[in-house]
Amino acid sequence: MSKELVGVIGAGSFGTAVSNILAKNVNVLLYARNPETFAEISKSRISAGQKLDDNVEVTNSLEDLPQQCNVLFPVIPSSSFKDMIKELAPHLRPYHMMIHGTKGLHLEYPEKRSHDFVLNKDCLFTMSELIRKETVVVRVGCMAGPNLASELSLGHPAATVIASPFTEVVAKGKSLLRSESFQVYGNSDLRGVELCGVLKNIIAIGSGILSGLGLGENSRGLLVSRGLVEMIYLGKALGGEISSFVGLAGIGDLVATTTSTNSRNYTLGHKIGKGATLDQALSEMDETAEGVNTIKIVKQLAESQGLKPLITDTLHKILFEDMTAEQGVNYLMRYQGNIDINFL
Amino acid sequence: MQQISKDYKKQKFDQVLPGGINEWPVVELSRNREAFIKEVAEESIRRIKAQNKSRDALIEEIETTVYREKLRIKRNPWAVDPPDEQKFLNSVKARLVDISNSDEEEEKNRILDQILSEFVIRYADEIAGNFKKSRYRMARSIVTFGFARLLNASRARGFWSIFSTQYTLQDKIHITGQVDQIRTLAKKGTIIMVPTHFSNLDSILIGWVINALGLPAFIYGAGLNLFNIKIFAYFMNSLGAYKVDRRKKNMLYLETLKTYSSMAIQKGCHSLFFPGGTRSRSGQIEKRLKLGLLSTAIEAQRINYQKGKRDELEKIFVVPVTLNYNFVLEAPSLIKQYLKLQGQERYYVENDEYSTSYKISAFLLKFFTKGSDISVSIGRAMDVLGNFVDDQGQSYDKSGRVIDTQEYFTHDGKIISSNPQREDEYTRMLSERIVEEYHKINKVFASHLVAFTAFVIFQRQFKKLDLYNLLRLPEEDLSIPYEEFKTAFESVLAKVHRMYNAGEIGVSPYLTGDVDKIINHGLKNVGMYHAKRPLIKTKRGDITTQDLNLLYYYHNRLSGYNLEKYV
Numbered sequence: 001m002s003k004e005l006v007g008v009i010g011a012g013s014f015g016t017a018v019s020n021i022l023a024k025n026v027n028v029l030l031y032a033r034n035p036e037t038f039a040e041i042s043k044s045r046i047s048a049g050q051k052l053d054d055n056v057e058v059t060n061s062l063e064d065l066p067q068q069c070n071v072l073f074p075v076i077p078s079s080s081f082k083d084m085i086k087e088l089a090p091h092l093r094p095y096h097m098m099i100h101g102t103k104g105l106h107l108e109y110p111e112k113r114s115h116d117f118v119l120n121k122d123c124l125f126t127m128s129e130l131i132r133k134e135t136v137v138v139r140v141g142c143m144a145g146p147n148l149a150s151e152l153s154l155g156h157p158a159a160t161v162i163a164s165p166f167t168e169v170v171a172k173g174k175s176l177l178r179s180e181s182f183q184v185y186g187n188s189d190l191r192g193v194e195l196c197g198v199l200k201n202i203i204a205i206g207s208g209i210l211s212g213l214g215l216g217e218n219s220r221g222l223l224v225s226r227g228l229v230e231m232i233y234l235g236k237a238l239g240g241e242i243s244s245f246v247g248l249a250g251i252g253d254l255v256a257t258t259t260s261t262n263s264r265n266y267t268l269g270h271k272i273g274k275g276a277t278l279d280q281a282l283s284e285m286d287e288t289a290e291g292v293n294t295i296k297i298v299k300q301l302a303e304s305q306g307l308k309p310l311i312t313d314t315l316h317k318i319l320f321e322d323m324t325a326e327q328g329v330n331y332l333m334r335y336q337g338n339i340d341i342n343f344l
Numbered sequence: 345m346q347q348i349s350k351d352y353k354k355q356k357f358d359q360v361l362p363g364g365i366n367e368w369p370v371v372e373l374s375r376n377r378e379a380f381i382k383e384v385a386e387e388s389i390r391r392i393k394a395q396n397k398s399r400d401a402l403i404e405e406i407e408t409t410v411y412r413e414k415l416r417i418k419r420n421p422w423a424v425d426p427p428d429e430q431k432f433l434n435s436v437k438a439r440l441v442d443i444s445n446s447d448e449e450e451e452k453n454r455i456l457d458q459i460l461s462e463f464v465i466r467y468a469d470e471i472a473g474n475f476k477k478s479r480y481r482m483a484r485s486i487v488t489f490g491f492a493r494l495l496n497a498s499r500a501r502g503f504w505s506i507f508s509t510q511y512t513l514q515d516k517i518h519i520t521g522q523v524d525q526i527r528t529l530a531k532k533g534t535i536i537m538v539p540t541h542f543s544n545l546d547s548i549l550i551g552w553v554i555n556a557l558g559l560p561a562f563i564y565g566a567g568l569n570l571f572n573i574k575i576f577a578y579f580m581n582s583l584g585a586y587k588v589d590r591r592k593k594n595m596l597y598l599e600t601l602k603t604y605s606s607m608a609i610q611k612g613c614h615s616l617f618f619p620g621g622t623r624s625r626s627g628q629i630e631k632r633l634k635l636g637l638l639s640t641a642i643e644a645q646r647i648n649y650q651k652g653k654r655d656e657l658e659k660i661f662v663v664p665v666t667l668n669y670n671f672v673l674e675a676p677s678l679i680k681q682y683l684k685l686q687g688q689e690r691y692y693v694e695n696d697e698y699s700t701s702y703k704i705s706a707f708l709l710k711f712f713t714k715g716s717d718i719s720v721s722i723g724r725a726m727d728v729l730g731n732f733v734d735d736q737g738q739s740y741d742k743s744g745r746v747i748d749t750q751e752y753f754t755h756d757g758k759i760i761s762s763n764p765q766r767e768d769e770y771t772r773m774l775s776e777r778i779v780e781e782y783h784k785i786n787k788v789f790a791s792h793l794v795a796f797t798a799f800v801i802f803q804r805q806f807k808k809l810d811l812y813n814l815l816r817l818p819e820e821d822l823s824i825p826y827e828e829f830k831t832a833f834e835s836v837l838a839k840v841h842r843m844y845n846a847g848e849i850g851v852s853p854y855l856t857g858d859v860d861k862i863i864n865h866g867l868k869n870v871g872m873y874h875a876k877r878p879l880i881k882t883k884r885g886d887i888t889t890q891d892l893n894l895l896y897y898y899h900n901r902l903s904g905y906n907l908e909k910y911v
Contacts (some may be wrong), residue, residue, distance in 0.1 A: 093751050166766055166769055
């Protein structure tokens with residue numbers, strides 16, 4: 001019997017890792033946008049430094065995926081998500097299921113802005129909301145959790161959360177991804193889980209900066225725990241449930257990305273801690289560090305909504321204004337400590 | 345009265361089904377009432393058993409039902425309740441004891457099946473409507489003829505004008521919106537009309553609207569409490585109502601009710617739900633809808649697809665409708681209940697002001713003899729997933745691409761699967777779409793806007809007070825200088841017109857022209873028949889209130905649009 005064919009959009013390191021995990025259970029059609037990358041992968045069978053499983057087929061034509069697959073995994077940077085989804089939309093049908101692995105946000109201003117326009121929650125879209133907005137696909141989910149691509153590719157034990165209000169999406173995601181080295185959990189709070197993945201990148205950059213400055217583990221412990229409180233504070237304001245933040249996608253992912261040199265956001269922060277400017281740090285990176293864009297978006301939104309995320313504000317000053325990393329740390333340390341936990 | 349706007353249609357509509365009343369699905373249904381009840385009962389029993397797999401679970405479910413039903417009879421008895429209820433429950437109880445004493449498996453199952461079936465048949469029989477076409481015709485002419493006489497007598501002069509035909513109900517009730525579309529779709533498809541619910545009058549009003557549009561009768565769930573009153577019961581039975589008893593929250597009843605609705609929709613009966621479940625107590629447009637009955641629309645659509653009904657025009661179409669009043673008779677008690685419930689959640693006994701026929705007649709007389717207009721906005725039809733459909737019943741996405749609704753129920757575009765959790769989620773999505781449409785088609789009346797403006801100004805004046813403390817202020821302390829009121833009103837009005845131009849809300853034709861006139865029109869109409877008026881002008885020309893709770897109620901109609909900052 002021929003195996004089911006599942007689509008993966010994006011041949012970056014995470015997209016490739018996801019393809020290989022899926023390939024243990026099903027056949028995979030992997031889309032690479034760039035024609036040269038596509039040619040390269042087809043020839044060498046190596047994508048983003050990872051050997052492709054034999055069950056993975058590569059394509060350069062986006063519409064092949066919705067035509068041949070019923071389940072799609074978009075795994076691309078949030079900055080190109082909207083263009084991709086708009087290109088895909090005419091080929092999508094209500095029976096398609098989409099489970100994305102993009103940990104970023106999309107900010108969209110209304111077409112006509114009245115003079116009294118204020119940025120609000122309605123302008124903020126998670127990737128699943130972008131899918132819902134631009135396509136007819138309703139059965140949407142996301143995968144999030146401590147899934148560093150480089151470790152996944154080595155087959156180390158790991159786990160992920162599939163979040164969707166539809167249990168059938170969770171069940172499908174489980175059956176497709178589950179293997180002896182990969183655990184899959186379910187969660188119905190889609191927005192909350194997406195926000196976990198998105199917001200933890202902010203803290204990961206902060207953690208990188210601390211290590212770049214050589215400030216040790218106590219400071220990291222401090223940042224991670226205060227960072228979690230800030231994630232929950234923002235996450236609640238943006239419509240997630242607290243419980244998701246103490247799960248695999250929240251604290252699980254936070255621990256992994258704030259300690260691993262394999263994390264892009266951590267690496268970016270590390271360079272800045274060592275004294276690089278944002279532009280310098282970005283130019284040394286191969287792949288997108290979502291946290292940079294997230295800090296920008298959350299900062300804007302927080303201002304218009306009267307939220308005060310301390311760590312995000314400080315990081316914004318370090319990345320985009322003229323505060324140095326040391327000044328940032330000093331500023332945070334001088335800040336009057338508040339009640340430890342006030343959300344439970 | 346001249347035509348005030350071309351948007352307001354005053355025309356006579358032909359019946360959409362030229363074959364007449366005998367072709368209506370609801371007539372077909374009532375002709376086979378007994379058979380249909382049996383069908384519903386069988387299906388309900390199947391569903392109840394599917395949810396309670398073991399015998400013990402089923403016994404527990406029945407025991408809970410008996411307990412709750414006994415409690416209901418004791419605490420909250422109504423005139424419509426069948427007299428033998430107590431006896432029936434006792435007999436069930438006795439037989440449950442028999443089951444636990446019996447040793448024979450077969451005997452146990454037999455008794456249990458018997459109990460379940462008796463329960464469900466009782467419920468199905470109570471729920472089922474009793475549509476009679478002769479009575480429908482009669483009720484229809486009473487409503488149309490009677491009201492028209494009243495109107496003419498009050499508006500024109502002299503005794504003989506009672507026979508005048510100058511005014512008809514359509515002068516009183518303006519129907520606007522997607523009238524042609526609903527008529528077209530009703531010919532082949534099944535319409536689920538979902539109106540907002542502010543007043544008990546809605547049930548009769550909407551019945552008249554459906555008839556005035558030339559549509560076949562709809563079946564609709566009406567609160568069983570309304571059947572306590574003979575005159576209401578008569579009208580509603582004849583207009584195709586089936587009964588919904590909000591006191592019965594047990595699973596057996598709810599499952600039977602949903603099955604009844606689903607199967608009637610599958611048979612092509614146009615249906616009407618007030619998806620808010622009950623009248624809006626706060627005066628706000630419903631934000632959260634009851635999902636129970638709404639889910640039957642989605643289920644029925646899926647079952648129809650499974651039966652192979654693929655014709656786009658034979659789909660199920662959801663049509664949101666808003667009813668807009670200047671005056672809601674029940675407003676004082678509704679808002680009181682709302683505030684009480686908000687303050688502290690607790691059980692309270694449902695009682696209502698439509699308790700006697702006298703009160704209703706008095707109200708109807710007032711309503712038809714004095715000028716308070718009502719408008720009914722018919723929204724665009726959607727499929728059960730909330731996508732707009734065209735006149736051919738074809739669904740479209742937001743970018744105008746064609747959608748095949750059936751594909752929402754499949755994984756591969758081919759095999760239709762039943763998945764209750766998926767359908768629950770679809771129901772939630774549909775309800776969000778309905779609420780979104782309500783806000784768009786809602787019509788702003790001058791009376792809503794004056795109430796809104798005044799209440800927000802009062803809130804500003806007493807910034808430090810929370811809602812409850814504000815509402816406790818003596819009315820004498822509250823007053824707004826006219827000029828201040830007018831400036832604020834103009835600002836909100838401008839925003840409302842901008843929103844109207846952007847298609848985000850509807851406006852009444854009275855909302856254009858000279859601002860003083862608009863304000864006066866609003867003041868004159870807002871809650872016009874209440875003993876204490878929500879808003880008046882003092883002799884000095886200031887704006888003040890006689891009843892702040894009522895003002896809050898009428899203000900709420902425009903909450904949720906973020907208009908506060910424009911005041």
